[in-house]
Amino acid sequence: xxxxxxxxxxxxxxTHARRGAEQLFGSELCSTISAVRTLLVLALVCLTVAGRSxxxxxxxxxxxxxxxxxxxxxxxxxxxxxxxxxxxxxxxPQSLDRARALLGVATIxxxxxxxxxxxxxxxxxxxxxxxxxxxxxxxxxxxxxxxxSLAAGDYDEAKRFFSAAVDRSARAGFLEGRAExxxxxxxxxxxxxxxxxxxxxxxxxxxxxxxxxxxxxxxRRRRLLMANQAALYQRLGRDQExxxxxxxxxxxxxxxxxxxxxxxxxLGVLYRRxxxxxxxxxx
Numbered sequence: 001x002x003x004x005x006x007x008x009x010x011x012x013x014x015t016h017a018r019r020g021a022e023q024l025f026g027s028e029l030c031s032t033i034s035a036v037r038t039l040l041v042l043a044l045v046c047l048t049v050a051g052r053s054x055x056x057x058x059x060x061x062x063x064x065x066x067x068x069x070x071x072x073x074x075x076x077x078x079x080x081x082x083x084x085x086x087x088x089x090x091x092x093p094q095s096l097d098r099a100r101a102l103l104g105v106a107t108i109x110x111x112x113x114x115x116x117x118x119x120x121x122x123x124x125x126x127x128x129x130x131x132x133x134x135x136x137x138x139x140x141x142x143x144x145x146x147x148x149s150l151a152a153g154d155y156d157e158a159k160r161f162f163s164a165a166v167d168r169s170a171r172a173g174f175l176e177g178r179a180e181x182x183x184x185x186x187x188x189x190x191x192x193x194x195x196x197x198x199x200x201x202x203x204x205x206x207x208x209x210x211x212x213x214x215x216x217x218x219x220r221r222r223r224l225l226m227a228n229q230a231a232l233y234q235r236l237g238r239d240q241e242x243x244x245x246x247x248x249x250x251x252x253x254x255x256x257x258x259x260x261x262x263x264x265x266x267l268g269v270l271y272r273r274x275x276x277x278x279x280x281x282x283x
Contacts, residue, residue, distance in 0.1 A: 061097040081108040099128040118148035135172035179208040220254040
């Protein structure tokens, strides 16, 4: 789903500021446009809409959304944000395209640190998804409000949003969303020191991931939950249990490079605490 969170992998390091939200890297914006005027070819016209430089092209909001998602997955958030805004401007007021564009804008804004804007756009997306009868997508929009709140360090609001998202996904029978949202809620409890609640919620999310084991989303979600659970065990001094999870995760191909790097940092800290400096250096 592209919304994965590995917030807790930083939990054993010295600095814990601005934890919890997913981060997008890279910034590239296409700035050069050439247009040829002919009777047969529609010219590309450089427009300025609400302070943004956009390219008017013969494309519908759906294709603009597809382009935005590709740019986002390629690590080009600035260009993706522009494409999402293009889709937003071109979409009908009460349409799924508009709701999806709002959620895409909120996702990029979270990664860029514009948390108030992200929450506002995600709230609008949730309201529109609800109006259109799409409870599953509405739960993702509420979850996005939680991620923006978590990144801003507003744990009470994050807890409220994640709890609401879990309720919505449960009513919609949306297993994938519910597993992610339970994990996010567990992260909040971890940060505020409610470790028993965090552990319970990680276990619940892992059960859901196991239930959907045949689904494409399940293996990666399970790995992310295991990584966060290992960080929790490490915080509680359950070192051998944490080590077993880290070793299991070590062979995983589901983790992204940054996630794997953070996992290795935690593993190195654990080896030092276990008195094995050689392995600590090796990680």
